[in-house]
Amino acid sequence: MSSLRPWQELSPGGTIRPTDAEKPKTGSWRTGIKPLADLSKCTNCLLCWLYCPDSAILIEDTTFVGFDDYFCKGCEVCAAVCPVGAIEMVSEETETPERWVMRSDESGS
Amino acid sequence: MAVKTQEGAQLLTGGEAVAYAMAQIDPDVFPVYPITPQTPIIQTFAKLVANGKATTEIVNVESEHSAMSATIGSALAGARSMTATSSQGLALMAEMVYIAAGMRTPIVMAVGNRALSAPLNIHCDHSDSMMIRDSGVIQLFAESVQEAYDLTVMATRIAEHPDVMLPVLVCQDGFTLTHSEEPLVLTSDEVVKDFAGEYKVPLPLLDVEEVTTKGIFALQDYYTELRYQMNAAMEAAETVIADVFDEYSPLVDRPFGLLEEYELEGAEKVVFLMGSTAGTIKDVVDELRSEGQKVGLLRLISYRPFPAEAIRNALASVDEVIVLDRSDAPGAVPSLHAEMAAALYGSGVKLRAHVFGLGGRELVPDEARAIFAGEAPTHVALRS
Known part of the structure; x- marks a missing residue:
């Protein structure tokens, strides 16, 4: 955390620009489980992105590419709203690929 | 007794006079709820808008709490905003008055001072203004209809000054001024409009080029600093008020002071x-x-x-x-x-x-x- 600023350096009434705000790592107090997406099932409907309360769904342009461990708190909302069952919750200790995504057809399972 | 009046003077009540000043400034938004003895202010103002004197959007809200809430919202969004109230209305509004000041909202409010209940009373004392004395709003008290008018003309310049950014309340005694006709000289529309100038607030909410968050959460880390800011703003206001008075005084040939x-x-x-x-x-x-x-x-x-x-x-x-x-x-x-x-x-x-x-x-x-x-x-x- 950066040092606290004196009153003279605060905008009147505390108006905040996006650049003023720190990004706190809320993912550090995740519940002990994390989502794992199966890209071979994913239809890219982006409901998870729409519903995620913590902006933890990563997209590139309009394509789902995974989860952001910096913000994900393991709330399970994404798994609950996924209409094709492409997201399962796994324990924190489970070894997962980067961004917590895999392709089941590629893994041969 | 024959009363000698200034040339060009006309008879208006205090309520009519401040409504006239507000219409001359022509604010963008005026959320308001009627209450005695403020009602003549919005009644007159609404008539002036209906007659094309001002283009203000009057928002008829369901209470004074909503009136101040809407005034804060529109002022921070980037629209010059005013409201008016009295007594119980100010009491109901009190929560939002503190928020208006704390969010450094440059609004102008006309107050017709009236006693607080109970017992129920509609006549003047200053207990309503005293209730919000520590809220961080500027309060200017008029002696006459002329002064209530002049202070209203000057109020936006004080509220909107970048060193101040606080609500300005122009207070006049209920009935004694709000409902009593006195001779006064109105300043010309051109002079008032020119004096008030354009409404500019830093970082308005509707600026999509530079998005901001207003109405923040501040705990042990920043609450003290943000409340203390208002001390500095009030200190600056003393100078700003005097400067605005000095600028307006020669335009109307009347003296003003704190x-x-x-x-x-x-x-x-x-x-x-x-x-x-x-x-x-x-x-x-x-x-x-x-x-x-x-x-x-x-x-x-x-x-x-x-x-x-x-x-x-x-x-x-x-x-x-x-x-x-x-x-x-x-x-x-x-x-x-x-x-x-x-x-x-x-x-x-x-x-x-x-x-x-x-x-x-x-x-x-x-x-x-x-x-x-x-x-x-x-x-x-x-x-x-």
Whole structure:
């Protein structure tokens, strides 16, 4: 955390620009489980992105590419709203690929 | 008695006059809820809008709490916003008044001062303004219809000054001013519009190029700093008010000040108060002066910020100041009494204080004489 600023350096009434705000790592107090997406099932409907309360769904342009461990708190909302069952919750200790995504057809399972 | 009026003067009530000033400024948004004795203000303003004098969007809300909420929202969004209220309306609004000040919202509000319930009373005292005395809003008190008008014309410039950014309340005594016709000279539309200028606030919410968050959460880490900012804004406001007064004064050829000194030259006993009752005191000062008594009046226009140093200087050679509060503080001393005791502490000026005029009770000249003579009870005209 950066040092606290004196009153003279605060905008009147505390108006905040996006650049003023720190990004706190809320993912550090995740519940002990994390989502794992199966890209071979994913239809890219982006409901998870729409519903995620913590902006933890990563997209590139309009394509789902995974989860952001910096913000994900393991709330399970994404798994609950996924209409094709492409997201399962796994324990924190489970070894997962980067961004917590895999392709089941590629893994041969 | 024939009243000699200034050239170009016309008769308007205080309510009509401030509505006229507001229409000349032509704010963008005016959320408002009616309440006696404020109602003539919005009634007149709505008529002026309907007749094309102003293009303001009047928002008829469901309560004063909503009126102030909507005023804050539109002002921070980037629209010049005004409202008006009295008494119970100000009480219902109080939560949002603190928020308006804390969010540094440059709004202008006309107040027709009226006693707070209970008992229910619609007439003037200043208890409604006193209730929000520490909210961080600027409060200017008028003596006359002319002054209520002029202060309203000047209010946006004070509220919107980048060093200030606080709500400005232009307070006038309910009924005594709001409903009483007095001769006044209106400033021309062009001069008022030019004086008020364009509404500019830093980082308005509707600026999509630079998005911002307003109404933040601040705990032990920043709450103190953000509340302290208002002290600096109020300190700056003292200078800004004086500067705005000095700029407007030559345009209308009338003097303005945070204080009005009346017969202070050589005065030994001086009454100190706010509002329309100053007129009665001035008459009595004139009478007592003609009888050889060294009396005077110091009238406070800027209640917040409270110009303590200027008051101390104005009263430097006075023996005794008599503070008249138009509100009570059961179990303590009312606001002006306390402020003056603090301002004059160690100055050697004697201080006496009375409460007067609660719920619209008139202070008549005989009582003013008794006050100067030291023969009035603590609560003026109290039956006991």
